[in-house]
Amino acid sequence: MNLLIELAALGVLAALIFYVSFLFFTTLRSSQLIAEVAQSEQQLFQARVAEITAKSGYERDKNEFSWNGFRKFEVARKEPEGGGICSFYLRPHDNRPLPPFEPGQYLTFQLDVPGQRKPVMRCYSLSDSPKPEYYRVSIKAVPPPRDKPDVPPGLSSNFFHNDIREGTILDVRAPGGHFFLDTNKHTPVVLIGGGIGLTPVMSMVNLIVESGSTRETHFFYGVRNADEHVMKEHLERLAAEHENVHLHVCYSNPTDTDVLGKDYQHAERVSVELFKKVLSSNNYEYYFCGPPPMMNSLFEDLREWGVPEAQINYEAFGPATVKKKKEADDATDTNGAGEAAAGFEIEFTKSGRKVPWNADIGSILDFAEEHEIDIDFGCRAGSCGTCITAIKSGEVDYLSEPGEKPESGSCLACVAVPKGPLVLDA
Numbered sequence: 001m002n003l004l005i006e007l008a009a010l011g012v013l014a015a016l017i018f019y020v021s022f023l024f025f026t027t028l029r030s031s032q033l034i035a036e037v038a039q040s041e042q043q044l045f046q047a048r049v050a051e052i053t054a055k056s057g058y059e060r061d062k063n064e065f066s067w068n069g070f071r072k073f074e075v076a077r078k079e080p081e082g083g084g085i086c087s088f089y090l091r092p093h094d095n096r097p098l099p100p101f102e103p104g105q106y107l108t109f110q111l112d113v114p115g116q117r118k119p120v121m122r123c124y125s126l127s128d129s130p131k132p133e134y135y136r137v138s139i140k141a142v143p144p145p146r147d148k149p150d151v152p153p154g155l156s157s158n159f160f161h162n163d164i165r166e167g168t169i170l171d172v173r174a175p176g177g178h179f180f181l182d183t184n185k186h187t188p189v190v191l192i193g194g195g196i197g198l199t200p201v202m203s204m205v206n207l208i209v210e211s212g213s214t215r216e217t218h219f220f221y222g223v224r225n226a227d228e229h230v231m232k233e234h235l236e237r238l239a240a241e242h243e244n245v246h247l248h249v250c251y252s253n254p255t256d257t258d259v260l261g262k263d264y265q266h267a268e269r270v271s272v273e274l275f276k277k278v279l280s281s282n283n284y285e286y287y288f289c290g291p292p293p294m295m296n297s298l299f300e301d302l303r304e305w306g307v308p309e310a311q312i313n314y315e316a317f318g319p320a321t322v323k324k325k326k327e328a329d330d331a332t333d334t335n336g337a338g339e340a341a342a343g344f345e346i347e348f349t350k351s352g353r354k355v356p357w358n359a360d361i362g363s364i365l366d367f368a369e370e371h372e373i374d375i376d377f378g379c380r381a382g383s384c385g386t387c388i389t390a391i392k393s394g395e396v397d398y399l400s401e402p403g404e405k406p407e408s409g410s411c412l413a414c415v416a417v418p419k420g421p422l423v424l425d426a
């Protein structure tokens with residue numbers, strides 16, 4: 001009997017010890033958890049403060065050091081990259097600090113090309129992350145089109161390659177453009193460069209790694225073969241040194257000397273079919289720039305794959321290339337309306353001309369050129385604002401969404417079409 005009582009007492013004691021230990025360790029773990037949560041909240045808070053401080057520093061520097069109109073830059077270095085591409089490192093001639101820019105933005109140049117009756121305006125993306133001492137652009141020399149070998153080669157790009165040297169002074173507008181990576185976000189990102197369309201996404205990936213961001217980054221680079229593959233070592237180093245950066249080089253037409261798995265990872269074009277094989281899901285932010293066929297198919301195929309439009313960002317280097325299906329339909333309607341209302345005219349007051357509108361020619365800029373009416377242009381894609389033209393009366397529609405709609409009373413002629421009779425100050 002005594003033994004039973006002693007055993008029961010021991011049992012109660014053991015249960016009590018277990019309960020007290022349980023309470024002790026639970027309290028300890030809770031306080032540890034609370035401390036951990038507090039610590040991670042504090043880290044988050046500190047990161048946010050750093051972000052806001054950096055952003056406000058960015059805004060301050062941008063406001064303080066930016067400029068209106070053109071600023072003189074000296075070509076400090078000219079560096080052939082291979083593949084018909086040359087990089088130009090530009091230092092401000094006044095030696096004042098440079099404003100920062102968003103990765104993906106471009107510079108607009110006003111060039112005095114010999115033999116041209118007026119300055120030539122062209123845009124070139126900044127191909128490196130922001131640096132305090134220089135801006136860099138990388139330019140591909142544009143040959144005549146294959147079907148027109150007798151026409152002159154690209155004016156500005158060949159002027160850069162052939163005439164611009166170290167020490168040349170250039171007139172440059174401040175960085176601009178709406179195609180840029182939102183560096184405040186930490187969401188996984190897919191960056192895609194086709195050919196020379198590499199430049200804006202190169203700026204983005206450089207900034208991601210230099211800022212210490214661990215954002216999951218897939219970098220797709222599409223070229224024909226090794227002859228066009230530029231900045232190879234730099235990209236390979238980024239991927240080797242940063243485990244969040246995944247490099248996918250695609251050769252659409254590899255040569256016998258190109259080595260799969262070494263020079264390139266995929267013997268195919270960059271496409272959504274490839275993304276389906278390589279990415280874990282479609283849930284990324286996409287940024288792409290490349291030749292027109294790539295731009296068009298990527299946009300439509302990403303949408304078909306269920307990627308929300310808000311997650312698809314792109315930039316065209318020439319006449320607006322991505323015509324969304326709906327917009328294309330709308331444009332057809334607009335053109336249809338234009339043709340139905342055949343007989344309405346566009347009046348160009350400065351040139352003293354009145355011409356019947358023909359929607360088949362394209363934008364107002366194309367139409368003006370067809371009739372030898374001068375409207376300045378840069379990007380021909382609704383990005384740079386060079387072709388802005390005052391509307392004296394009438395209304396316009398846009399063939400593709402301009403980077404930023406101009407103030408009412410004016411239009412971006414390179415992407416605008418008239419809704420009806422129009423009077424322009426051109």
Ligand SMILES: Cc1cc2nc3c(=O)[nH]c(=O)nc-3n(C[C@H](O)[C@H](O)[C@H](O)COP(=O)(O)OP(=O)(O)OC[C@H]3O[C@@H](n4cnc5c(N)ncnc54)[C@H](O)[C@@H]3O)c2cc1C
Nearest residue numbers: 123124125139140144151152153154155156157199317379
């Ligand atoms: C936002 C933006 C960013 C850009 N970034 C870059 C970049 O980073 N790097 C880069 O290299 N480019 C970039 N570009 C493209 C660049 O701005 C120029 O469009 C490109 O260099 C070609 O300009 P060009 O003056 O050399 O050619 P153009 O003189 O405009 O000629 C274009 C083509 O027309 C042909 N042509 C000439 N005359 C005729 C004729 N009579 N009939 C038919 N065809 C003719 C030329 O041979 C050439 O093939 C960018 C463009 C934009 C809008």
Ligand code: FES
Nearest residue numbers: 378380384385414
């Ligand atoms: S030419 Fe650049 S916006 Fe029209």
